[in-house]
Amino acid sequence: MSAREANFDGLVGLTHNYAGLSFGNVASQNNAASVANPRAAAKQGLRKMKALADMGFLQGVLAPQERPSMRFLRSQGFHGSDHEMILRAAKEAPAILAAASSASSMWVANAATVSPSADTPDGRVHFTPASLSSKLHRAIEAPTTTRVLQAVFRSDQHFAFHPPLLGTPALGDEGAANHTRFCADYGQRGVEFFVYGRSEYAGGPAPVKYPARQTLEASAAIARVHGLAADTVVLAQQHPDVIDAGVFHNDVIAVGNRDILFCHEHAFLDQPGVLAEIRRKLSPLGAELKVIEVPASAVSVRDAVTSYLFNSQLLTRPDGKTVLVVPQECRDNPHVSAYLDQLMASRGPIDDVLVFELRESMRNGGGPACLRLRVVLNEAEQAAVNPQVWINDQSFTLLDDWIGRHYRDRLVDSDLADPKLLDECRTALDELTRILNLGSVYDFQQAGA
Template sequence: MKFFEANFDGLVGPTHNYAGLSIGNVASLSNAKNTSSPRQAAKQGLSKMKALHDLGMVQGVLAPQERPDVYTLRRLGFSGSDAQVITNAAKQAPAVFKAVCSASSMWTANAATISPSADTADGKIHFTPANLTNKFHRSLEPVTTGNILQAMFRNQEHFAHHTHLPDNDHFGDEGAANHTRLCSAYGKRGVELFVFGRYAFDSSKPAPQRFPARHTLEACEAVARLHGLSDEHVVYMQQNPDVIDQGVFHNDVIAVGNQNVLFYHQQAFVDSQTKLNELQRKFGNDTELFLIEVKDSEVSVAEAVKTYLFNTQVISLPNGEMAIIAPTECQESATVSAYLNELKQRNTPIKQIHYYDVKQSMRNGGGPACLRLRVAMSEQEKQAVNQHVLMNDQLFATLNQWVDKHYRDEISEADLADPQLLQESRTALDELTQILNLGSVYPFQRG
């Protein structure tokens, strides 16, 4: 049976904006209040999806959230018509209003943690939406994310869906941005690598001082239990607190893995050698495990954060080679482009580098890896997926036409308070759910 890894990219929403909401995310903060282009952002994302489809990859689309989140504003005491709620919130609580307008759901690496059927006790693909409790604006996402995932992966014979973890910082869960699966082949049992920033119940352990550690060990352990993972095929590694304080807010800003390759920075982890030895032992010796460490002397942490060298996708192409999908910022950096050119010549599976322009996403704090959610699956499981969300030439054309029809060219911070924007967004999302055959997944559709 054929197995492969599918990528489901977040479709940038019609209210895409730069709000600078994410403390610890250097790019997000540095571009706060700049004017954004929702139309350009959505088209850049669609172009990347289509490019991976054209490379022979299975590529899907994950719908955005409804924004502004009027329902949360009502829970916070704003009343009246939707227009009145928006106008009053923007005037009376501008910081709260910016948060409920967040565009961050486009980064679907944070949408959920996924374990493929080869790893789970019941032989199903398991999905747990991330609760994202560390940031108010992201904590609004998990219920709708769960609705969308269930609409995409409906078949109960193949897919198991869990409720997100308790909405408490002790179980802060940032999803697949802190999760990597290594395996000899997609259809064989792998090792699931969970990366956490801190211990929730032990303050004596190392933790960052400047920026928050968003993901806890306890959340990792809970997701592993929910997914029915064997202890012998799970590794928990702590992210280096020093790099969190340098702007490495998720592990996928400092490390990325695919099959038998882990590509990571020298400073990525606490107790690196011990944990890498555990990873090697649990991975086994049937297939060589390539641990590609980037030294400080090759690329600094600051340059890695600036270019998102590790927020790249490492994918397995149909010809058996691996390729890195990188933002053009990597190409524009003399240091990083030189490193990547040299990496292709080494004795590793990575033989190709492809650069894509995702600047609208990069300016808001996310690179190619932030935009995608990975699902390893069999051909039979692929057939059980909602086929309307899988990229092809027709869907690419349809979604580009949909963007042209509904998206604004520019959005400023002041535009977010325009009640008409909410109506434009809802009209667009209602049509999108029909294109993707999702049913009623948004609050406005459910009454």
């Protein structure tokens, strides 16, 4: 049965702001306290989705989360009405309110790790929502993420959901941002590539300036939970030096698709050994790995981080051509732009480069790849997906209008203390669940929450 890769992008939430919460994410830190435009952010992401859908890619959308999270504020000892809790938190613990108000769930590359049915022993697509335990503002996402994903992938016959790993540093899991799959064809068995930053128990090199968010133990656990065969799994360590340079996830320094890996020459520790293992395990599956290894002499790690060259989407068009989706910042950086021109002139495995304006997301440290969750689906699995979440002319029009009516066009950190922001968020999300036919996925919609 033929299969295709679908991309499900996160819809930017109504509280999109620049609070600088993500230590180790250079853009997040550098733009702290800047003025954000949630409406522009959501529309930029939606327009990328629509453009890719118009090109024939399978494109879906994932709903944002309720923010501020009242469940989280209650867990921190705030009581009273929702408005009273927000006002008290703003006065007594503004950092906690900022964490409760983060729109970081928009970066759904961190929503879960997904293994397609061709790789799993029971022939179902397996999902493990990420615990995201390294960052407080993200560690609160998993329960709603799980409900949203289950409202999209509804069939127990085709989809299997596992609980997030235990939220402890030893099992730090950041989802698909550290996971890539290589294969000859989407519907055939593939090699699943897990990248980690450190090991809790095996020791070895580790970054010293910024934290490594993914552990070897977490990656290995997910491979076991999904039932993946050892001869189709590769576990590789990210280079500690690039983590200290701001590469907080593997998808900031490498991206892969089918039989292509596009990466920086300093992406992995023991890079020659890593590439050799992928080739060795992929060869019996009928594919030969094609590696585009970008030298530091052409693009420095710093340029890679500031432009998000590797936080791109590597996509296979319906006609079999491969395209690279990059943010406008790649063309704004002269070194990266020159490299992309050279890449196109080389007539290698990448056939085209598509450039998108995603500046609002980029200023918080999230590019095209951060905004999407890849899910390989065969025809039966595609048919089992909630049809309302696919992007097409009708859904785009509905969502574009919804954003225009509900989102603010200016948000600064002091606005998080406005209780009316919660009311606006709930009104909008209540309508969104009807547009996308999600049911009651939010706490405020559930009795007794």
